[in-house]
Structures are given as structure tokens and as C-alpha cells.
Amino acid sequence: MSDRNTDTPNDFIRAIVREDLTSNKNRGRVHTRFPPEPNGYLHIGHAKSINLNYGLAREFGGKFNLRFDDTNPTKEEQEYVDSIMADVRWLGADWEDRLLFASDYFGRLYEWATYLIRDGKAYVDDLSAEEIRQYRGTLTEPGQDSPYRNRSVEENLDLFERMKKGEFPDGSRVLRAKIDMASPNINLRDPVMYRILHATHHRTGDEWCIYPMYDWAHGQSDAIEGITHSICTLEFENNRPLYNWFLENVDVPHYPRQIEFARLQLTYTVLSKRYLQRLVKEGYVNGWDDPRMPTIAGLRRRGYTSEAIRSFCEAIGVAKANSTVELAMLEHAIRDDLNMSAPRAMAVLDPLKVVIENYPAGQVEEMVLANHPQQPEMGTRLVPFSREIYIERDDFMENPPNKFFRLAPGREVRLNQAYYLTCTGMVKDEQGQVVELRCTYDPDSRGGTTPDGRKVKGTIHWLPVAQSVEAEIRLYDTLFTKPNPGDVGEGEDFTANINPDSLMVVRGRVEPAIASAPAGSRYQFMRQGYFCVDPDSQPGRPVFNRTVTLRDSYKPAP
RNA sequence: UGAGGUGUCGCCAAGUGGCUAAGGCAUCGGACUUUGAAUCCGACAUUCGUAGGUUCGAAUCCUACCACCUCAGCCA
Numbered sequence: 001m002s003d004r005n006t007d008t009p010n011d012f013i014r015a016i017v018r019e020d021l022t023s024n025k026n027r028g029r030v031h032t033r034f035p036p037e038p039n040g041y042l043h044i045g046h047a048k049s050i051n052l053n054y055g056l057a058r059e060f061g062g063k064f065n066l067r068f069d070d071t072n073p074t075k076e077e078q079e080y081v082d083s084i085m086a087d088v089r090w091l092g093a094d095w096e097d098r099l100l101f102a103s104d105y106f107g108r109l110y111e112w113a114t115y116l117i118r119d120g121k122a123y124v125d126d127l128s129a130e131e132i133r134q135y136r137g138t139l140t141e142p143g144q145d146s147p148y149r150n151r152s153v154e155e156n157l158d159l160f161e162r163m164k165k166g167e168f169p170d171g172s173r174v175l176r177a178k179i180d181m182a183s184p185n186i187n188l189r190d191p192v193m194y195r196i197l198h199a200t201h202h203r204t205g206d207e208w209c210i211y212p213m214y215d216w217a218h219g220q221s222d223a224i225e226g227i228t229h230s231i232c233t234l235e236f237e238n239n240r241p242l243y244n245w246f247l248e249n250v251d252v253p254h255y256p257r258q259i260e261f262a263r264l265q266l267t268y269t270v271l272s273k274r275y276l277q278r279l280v281k282e283g284y285v286n287g288w289d290d291p292r293m294p295t296i297a298g299l300r301r302r303g304y305t306s307e308a309i310r311s312f313c314e315a316i317g318v319a320k321a322n323s324t325v326e327l328a329m330l331e332h333a334i335r336d337d338l339n340m341s342a343p344r345a346m347a348v349l350d351p352l353k354v355v356i357e358n359y360p361a362g363q364v365e366e367m368v369l370a371n372h373p374q375q376p377e378m379g380t381r382l383v384p385f386s387r388e389i390y391i392e393r394d395d396f397m398e399n400p401p402n403k404f405f406r407l408a409p410g411r412e413v414r415l416n417q418a419y420y421l422t423c424t425g426m427v428k429d430e431q432g433q434v435v436e437l438r439c440t441y442d443p444d445s446r447g448g449t450t451p452d453g454r455k456v457k458g459t460i461h462w463l464p465v466a467q468s469v470e471a472e473i474r475l476y477d478t479l480f481t482k483p484n485p486g487d488v489g490e491g492e493d494f495t496a497n498i499n500p501d502s503l504m505v506v507r508g509r510v511e512p513a514i515a516s517a518p519a520g521s522r523y524q525f526m527r528q529g530y531f532c533v534d535p536d537s538q539p540g541r542p543v544f545n546r547t548v549t550l551r552d553s554y555k556p557a558p
Numbered sequence: 559u560g561a562g563g564u565g566u567c568g569c570c571a572a573g574u575g576g577c578u579a580a581g582g583c584a585u586c587g588g589a590c591u592u593u594g595a596a597u598c599c600g601a602c603a604u605u606c607g608u609a610g611g612u613u614c615g616a617a618u619c620c621u622a623c624c625a626c627c628u629c630a631g632c633c634a
Contacts, residue, residue, distance in 0.1 A: 125632095139560055140560045141630095143630090170632085171632065185560090186630050187630095192631085192632050196632080197632085213632075213633085214633070214634045235634095239629085241562090273634090315571095316582090321564050321571090326584070373593075405594065406594090449592075459591095527595070553595090554594045555594095
């Protein structure tokens with residue numbers, strides 16, 4: 001494991017927390033939360049936030065809440081809360097007994113809203129959505145007061161209660177905070193606190209027909225839960241004054257502090273819920289857990305470990321500058337983890353048959369192969385060796401360039417942990433394609449060394465023809481062809497950059513020893529990459545997902 | 559162009575006035591190698607958006623400018 005994992009993360013948020021601790025700001029408490037809206041699956045960007053929030057709680061002896069920000073019943077579903085819980089848990093964040101929902105606070109929020117009305121700080125507005133927009137002004141011009149802004153407290157109270165009772169149709173009225181229509185910060189121009197929505201909520205059912213807006217619900221929920229550091233992304237910076245206004249104008253039990261950090265952006269991928277939603281709904285991928293998706297579910301199915309995701313999150317850091325992390329960083333994290341933990345195996349993706357002419361027909365030797373070259377404690381396994389074997393088509397060239405270390409006519413290579421092999425001839429089909437190789441082996445090279453100590457430059461992988469097992473192997477490439485999928489021409493959107501070759505399905509062969517491995521098992525297929533058994537596997541017909549290729553420093557001669 | 563933010567190596571990112579501007583990823587050399595993997599060694603910002611200023615001394619302080627991001631949902 002790399003040493004960065006043992007380093008204590010250091011960033012501006014941890015600096016703030018440390019200061020608060022030394023000044024005893026929250027009586028030494030640290031309490032964070034992860035507040036997803038259950039309207040989609042979690043992705044790698046959420047993992048950054050979860051890792052930050054949970055990491056903070058763990059490092060400073062604090063607590064971490066999982067709170068669903070479920071204030072918009074028209075977009076939220078139980079399926080999403082289930083998947084989010086599973087993903088947060090898989091990532092290793094523990095909310096203990098604090099599984100919470102903003103909808104649990106609807107009653108309290110309602111009471112606080114009536115308090116604001118009584119205090120002359122909120123009013124019911126009859127303007128339409130369109131009118132409200134017009135009255136709001138623009139970025140450079142102040143807004144105008146709504147004609148309903150100065151209703152009496154009694155009328156406001158009555159109207160608000162009737163809104164709650166469901167007497168008015170959707171969109172007919174809203175409750176607004178009375179702040180300042182001329183504020184240079186548009187969020188403060190009498191923001192909407194409640195809208196009427198005759199919709200069934202996934203938890204509260206039809207109990208409510210008014211629902212609080214994010215700005216109103218979020219800070220108050222933080223206050224109720226005793227959150228000390230309410231961490232969100234940069235786009236909420238402009239909302240912070242409003243977050244604070246709501247806390248200052250009702251009698252809250254606690255004052256949380258909102259801190260914003262830059263959300264994750266990754267090359268060759270999109271990380272907006274709306275785009276991910278489209279990829280799923282429009283069939284560009286096969287569901288939220290498609291291994292090409294940057295969702296937690298997709299990464300998991302692809303073969304990523306939560307440990308790798310965690311170490312990636314630590315490697316990228318936390319800051320306020322917008323930035324785009326190279327995909328190579330994520331790939332490094334999973335290679336780094338799997339290099340240590342994944343047992344090695346051999347698989348041939350594109351088989352080329354080899355007949356070893358001096359090997360006795362009918363003879364089978366059980367070769368003993370190490371499961372990990374650097375970790376003998378990972379044990380060994382048996383792979384049968386016989387007269388007919390498969391090698392990778394790529395590992396043979398009829399006319400190789402001089403730096404090609406693999407098999408070619410007259411050249412000798414080592415079959416991984418088996419024998420030295422020399423190519424003596426080729427069999428071609430009518431099209432001139434090589435369909436079979438004729439070779440000889442050196443009986444004195446068993447295990448991969450010879451008494452004369454001669455060197456071979458190349459070692460290739462192999463599989464016995466009879467005992468190897470056919471497998472479906474899914475080779476993934478990036479879902480987009482450009483580092484920035486949003487880099488499109490006029491009238492195009494990100495789908496124009498979808499990579500038509502992001503999934504290549506291949507019928508290859510694997511060792512008998514791994515043919516029935518359970519879904520989720522991870523291996524390094526030697527010289528090729530890390531692979532993971534997919535849940536689509538059937539007994540005797542395994543399906544493997546390529547998690548990531550191995551690094552490859554081989555460069556064909558110019 | 560109102561307000562709020564951000565600008566340190568190809569990509570992340572430390573650095574909060576004083577040794578030669580951390581570290582990771584990537585890249586490029588070389589060693590080792592029964593994975594062209596891993597591992598190991600080495601190279602990789604006289605310069606911190608730009609221009610001025612303060613100071614014995616500035617990426618760090620001041621001034622001006624430039625670039626980029628966010629905000630005009632009854633989304634979050």
C-alpha cells in the first residue's frame with residue numbers, strides 16, 4: 001500500500017475543523033452529514049463528499065449522519081434511497097443509528113415557518129411563477145416587491161394554513177421569506193420557502209401538499225441534527241447568506257457552519273445526475289450499474305474496490321479551485337490496490353492454437369503456478385499442460401519488428417511457469433491468416449528455466465486446449481471519446497462524444513481453476529489487466545469484466 | 559456588465575513574509591524481472607494569472623488589471 005494512505009489528509013476544511021476544536025467552538029464536537037437527494041444513483045463525485053464527511057467525523061472523533069434531502073416528491077423514489085444506502089455502506093461510511101430524512105422535519109419546519117410569518121418575516125405570495133421571475137429583477141437590476149408582500153400576519157397565517165390543507169391548486173401560491181428584493185445576491189430577493197405540490201411523497205405519502213425548498217429545509221435540518229460543519233459544493237456559496245439568514249431568524253437549537261468545496265470532475269466522464277440519468281433512460285448504457293458508468297454501482301460491478309475509491313479520494317485532495325482530475329489517477333488507485341490483493345490467473349482473449357509436435361499426444365501434466373509472484377502466501381493452483389495449447393494471437397508475429405520479445409518463426413519464448421517453446425511453422429487458411437502454430441518445446445525447461453541457464457526475453461501466457469473453459473470477456477473503454485465530453489459542436493450535446501467502442505465483448509478462454517468463481521471475484525489476468533466476475537455469469541459459462549488494463553510500456557518500433 | 563468565488567509543473571495539490579517552491583498522477587531515462595506488470599533508482603516549476611508597489615527578504619502583504627467558475631427554478 002502506498003504511504004499516502006497512512007498520511008493524515010490535510011486540506012482547508014480540516015484546517016477549519018482544527019481551529020474550531022482549539023477554540024472549543026462546538027464544545028469540541030464534530031458532526032458531519034452526507035445529504036443526498038434520492039433522485040438518482042451515487043457516483044464517484046459523491047464518494048469524494050462521503051469520504052470527506054465521514055473521514056472528518058472519524059479523524060476527529062465525531063459523528064456522521066446519512067440524511068436524505070427528500071423535499072421534492074416529484075423527483076424522488078424509494079429505489080434511490082435503497083441504492084444510496086447500499087452504496088454509502090459499501091464505501092465504508094457508517095451512520096450508525098442516524099439514518100435521517102429531511103421529511104422527518106416537515107412538522108418542525110412548518111412551525112418555524114409560521115413563526116417567521118408571525119414575526120413579519122415571511123408572506124404568502126399569489127404571484128405566478130412567471131410573475132415572480134419578472135419581479136425578481138436581473139443580475140444587474142434590483143427586483144420589485146410583490147404586491148402581496150405586505151399582507152397582514154393574520155391573512156398570511158390563514159392562507160398558509162389553507163395551503164397546507166390543500167385548498168389551493170399547485171403553483172397558485174407560495175410562501176416567501178421577506179428579506180430584500182434589492183439585494184445584490186439574488187438568493188436574498190424574497191426566496192420561496194414553500195410551494196404547493198399535490199404529490200405523493202415516498203415517505204410521508206399524502207400527508208403534505210406543501211413542500212419546503214432546499215434553502216429553507218437544509219440549514220434547519222443541519223441545526224436540528226446538531227451538524228457542526230455542513231459541507232457542500234461550490235455552487236452553494238451564493239446561498240450561504242440565505243442559509244445563515246434562516247438560522248438567525250428562527251430560534252434554532254444550534255448554529256451549523258456551511259463550507260463549500262469544489263466538486264469532482266473527471267476526464268472522459270460526465271458526473272451530473274441529469275446526464276447520467278439520460279445515459280440510462282436513453283439506453284446508451286445498460287442501467288445505473290453498467291460497468292462503464294461512473295456510478296458507485298457501476299464501478300463496483302466493473303471491479304473497483306471501495307478501498308481504491310477511498311485512496312483515490314485522498315489522492316485528489318479537497319480544495320476550492322474548480323479542477324478536472326485525469327482518469328489516470330482513478331486507474332492508478334485501482335491498479336495499486338489490486339496489484340497487491342488480486343490473485344493472478346491466465347486468460348486468452350483471442351486464442352491461437354499451438355501444437356507442440358515433440359510433446360507426447362495424450363499426455364497431461366499438472367503445472368503448479370504461483371497465485372502471486374511477490375506473495376507466496378497466496379498459494380498455488382494447478383493448470384494442465386498438454387500437446388495442444390492456446391496462446392494469445394497478439395503474442396505471435398510472422399514478421400516481427402526487432403524489439404518484439406514474443407513468438408515468431410524460429411524464436412523461442414517461455415510459456416509462463418511451464419516450458420520454453422520454439423516456433424517451427426505455421427498453418428494458414430485460404431485467406432493467408434495464421435490459424436495454427438507448430439512448435440517444439442524443450443523438455444529440460446520445465447518450470448521455466450533450463451540447466452544451461454539460457455535466457456529468453458519473452459514470457460507469454462497459455463492455456464490447454466482441452467481443459468480451458470470458454471468465457472465471455474467484456475472489455476471496456478471510456479464511455480466518451482473526448483477528455484471533456486462537453487466539448488461539442490453547434491447543436492450537439494455530450495452524446496455526440498459517446499464512444500461507440502466503449503464495450504467490446506470477446507469470447508476467450510480461462511483456466512479451469514477460476515471458471516466457477518463467484519460473482520465479484522477479482523483476478524489479474526497476467527499481462528492483460530484486472531478482471532472481475534460479473535453477476536451475469538452462469539455455471540460453466542463465466543463472464544468477466546475488465547476493470548482496467550495493466551500499464552503497458554511496450555511501444556512498437558517507429 | 560450586480561454579487562460571490564478561484565487562479566502554484568501536462569493533471570491534482572501543499573505552501574498563511576525568511577533554508578535550494580512538498581507530495582501524488584502522468585511523462586521520459588536506466589536497473590531488475592518466469593507478467594514488456596510490479597519493484598527500484600534518476601530526470602521533471604530560477605518560478606507561483608499579469609503588471610506595479612511595500613520589505614533586507616513575497617507564491618505568501620498592498621494596488622491595478624486579466625482569465626475562468628457560480629447565481630435571475632415554485633430543482634437540489
